[in-house]
Amino acid sequence: MTEYLMYINGEWVGQDLDKLEVVNPANGQIVGTVPIGGEAEAHEAINAAYIAFQTWSQTTAYERAGYLKRLHQLIVENLEELAQVMTSEMGKPINESRGEVAYAATFIEWYAEEAKRVYGETVPSHTREKRMQVWKKPVGVVAAITPWNFPAAMLTRKMGPALAAGCTIVIKPSGESPISAVKLVELCEKAGFPKGVVNLVTGSSSQIGKAIMENDKVRKITFTGSTEVGKVLIRQSADQVKRLSLELGGHAPIVILDDADVEVAVKGVMASKFRNAGQTCVCANRIYVQSGIHDVFLEKFAEAAKKLKVGDGISEDIDIGPLINRSSVDKVSRHVEDALSKGASLLAGGKALTDEGGTFYEPTVLGGVNPSMIIMQEETFGPVAPVQKFETVEEAIQLANDTPYGLAAYVFTQSVAKGTLLIEQLNFGIIGWNDGTPSAAQVPFGGMKESGMGKEGGHEGMDAFLESQYVAIGMN
Known part of the structure; x- marks a missing residue:
C-alpha cells in the first residue's frame, strides 16, 4: 500500500497528517492513502498559488504552451500507469480508464494550443481623440474541485484552460478517487511547472471548501458535482462575488423516433447508458421510444445488455465494473424496486452482486416505465x-423537458427535419444526434437550468478563466 502526499508550493507534504484510505470498490481492498488536509493546508496552498500568480501571469502564451505540451507528452507516455491507478481506485473497466486518460490528455493538448489564441480587440472609436481597446487578463487563483467518476478528465478539463490563461490553481480531488489527481500532479512536477503554479490538497471537503470560499485570494471556483453542492457554492460565493463555473447534475433523456436506425440507436444507447456502469452525469437516464419501433428496439436493447460482462475492471474483458460504494448499490436497488412495484417489467438484470465484497449491480433494462416512478x-x-413508450413527437418533447436538469440529451432519427425541430425544443446544453458519446475537448460542455453555469471545453472553456478589461486611451 502506497502513502501518497499533497503538493503545495512545489513540495510533497502531509507526511504527519492522518490518512484517508482509498478503497477499491471491486474488492474492498485498500489501494493507498492520502493525507487528510484541512483549512491550514488549503490556506497554505492558496497563498502559494497567489504568490506564484504574480509571475506566472506574466509569462508569455508561448511559454505556458510549452509547459502544457510537456505535460501532454508525459500523460501520453504514462497512459497505462494512470489507467491502472484509475481502475484500482474507482473500479472503471481498464479499457474505459485507458480511454479516459487519452481523453484527459486531449484537454492539455487543446489548451496548449489555445493559450496562443487569446485575442484582445481594438474597437472603433466614436471620436478622433480616443482609442478604445479590450485586453484579456487571467482571473487569478483558481480552485478546482473535481469528482470521483472521471478523476483524470475532469481535472485536465479545468487545469488545462486555467494554466493556459495564466491562472494558478489549487486542486481538491474527491476523496473516493484522489490518487489519479496525485499522479497527474506528479507529471506536472516533471513537466517543470514553477512552484506554486499547481497545488494539490486532499482531505476534508468541508474544511478545504470553507478555506476556499472564505479566502479572498481565490477569485475563481470551478466545480463538478451535485446540484445540491453547487447551490451551496453559489450562496457561499456571494460575499466575495467569486466567479463560478459549475457542472452539476443531469437526468439525460434519449428520444428515439420511429424512423431511427434501430441498430444505431441500440449501439448509441448502450454507449451512453452503460459507460462507467452508468456513473456519468451525461448518461442516458430516461429512454423514450416511439411506439412504431418500441418493441423491436426494446428486444434488441435487452439482448445487448444481457451480453455485458460484470466484474473487476482490471480484467481486459470486463464491460461493467463496480459502483463506487455500497450506498450507490442501495440507491440503484431502491430505484429498481420502486419501478417494479409500480408496474415496470424486468427485461434484463435487476440484482445487486455484492457477495464477493464488491459493489456490483447487473446491467438492467426496465420496460413499461412511467413518470410516477422514482x-x-x-x-x-x-x-x-x-x-418508456411514446406516440407523438410533442409528447416526447414534453417528457424530455419535464425536469429541473438540462445537461445532456440524445436524439435518434434519420430525418434532418424532425431532428432539427426536436432539438430546437430540447432544453439541454449538450445534444447527441445519432451519437451516444458527443463529448470532445474542442467543444463546449455544460448545462442549462439546474445543471450548472458556464462551459468547459472549446474556446469557451478558456473564456471562463479570463477577464475582459476595457482601456480607453486619450490622444490629446
Whole structure:
C-alpha cells in the first residue's frame, strides 16, 4: 500500500497528517492513502498559488504552451500507469480508464494550443481623440474541485484552460478517487511547472471548501458535482462575488423516433447508458421510444445488455465494473424496486452482486416505465435503463423537458427535419444526434437550468478563466 502526499508550493507534504484510505470498490481492498488536509493546508496552498500568480501571469502564451505540451507528452507516455491507478481506485473497466486518460490528455493538448489564441480587440472609436481597446487578463487563483467518476478528465478539463490563461490553481480531488489527481500532479512536477503554479490538497471537503470560499485570494471556483453542492457554492460565493463555473447534475433523456436506425440507436444507447456502469452525469437516464419501433428496439436493447460482462475492471474483458460504494448499490436497488412495484417489467438484470465484497449491480433494462416512478424523476447513477413508450413527437418533447436538469440529451432519427425541430425544443446544453458519446475537448460542455453555469471545453472553456478589461486611451 502506497502513502501518497499533497503538493503545495512545489513540495510533497502531509507526511504527519492522518490518512484517508482509498478503497477499491471491486474488492474492498485498500489501494493507498492520502493525507487528510484541512483549512491550514488549503490556506497554505492558496497563498502559494497567489504568490506564484504574480509571475506566472506574466509569462508569455508561448511559454505556458510549452509547459502544457510537456505535460501532454508525459500523460501520453504514462497512459497505462494512470489507467491502472484509475481502475484500482474507482473500479472503471481498464479499457474505459485507458480511454479516459487519452481523453484527459486531449484537454492539455487543446489548451496548449489555445493559450496562443487569446485575442484582445481594438474597437472603433466614436471620436478622433480616443482609442478604445479590450485586453484579456487571467482571473487569478483558481480552485478546482473535481469528482470521483472521471478523476483524470475532469481535472485536465479545468487545469488545462486555467494554466493556459495564466491562472494558478489549487486542486481538491474527491476523496473516493484522489490518487489519479496525485499522479497527474506528479507529471506536472516533471513537466517543470514553477512552484506554486499547481497545488494539490486532499482531505476534508468541508474544511478545504470553507478555506476556499472564505479566502479572498481565490477569485475563481470551478466545480463538478451535485446540484445540491453547487447551490451551496453559489450562496457561499456571494460575499466575495467569486466567479463560478459549475457542472452539476443531469437526468439525460434519449428520444428515439420511429424512423431511427434501430441498430444505431441500440449501439448509441448502450454507449451512453452503460459507460462507467452508468456513473456519468451525461448518461442516458430516461429512454423514450416511439411506439412504431418500441418493441423491436426494446428486444434488441435487452439482448445487448444481457451480453455485458460484470466484474473487476482490471480484467481486459470486463464491460461493467463496480459502483463506487455500497450506498450507490442501495440507491440503484431502491430505484429498481420502486419501478417494479409500480408496474415496470424486468427485461434484463435487476440484482445487486455484492457477495464477493464488491459493489456490483447487473446491467438492467426496465420496460413499461412511467413518470410516477422514482427512476424517471431522479438521477440513478447506475447501470439501469428505463424505457418508456411514446406516440407523438410533442409528447416526447414534453417528457424530455419535464425536469429541473438540462445537461445532456440524445436524439435518434434519420430525418434532418424532425431532428432539427426536436432539438430546437430540447432544453439541454449538450445534444447527441445519432451519437451516444458527443463529448470532445474542442467543444463546449455544460448545462442549462439546474445543471450548472458556464462551459468547459472549446474556446469557451478558456473564456471562463479570463477577464475582459476595457482601456480607453486619450490622444490629446
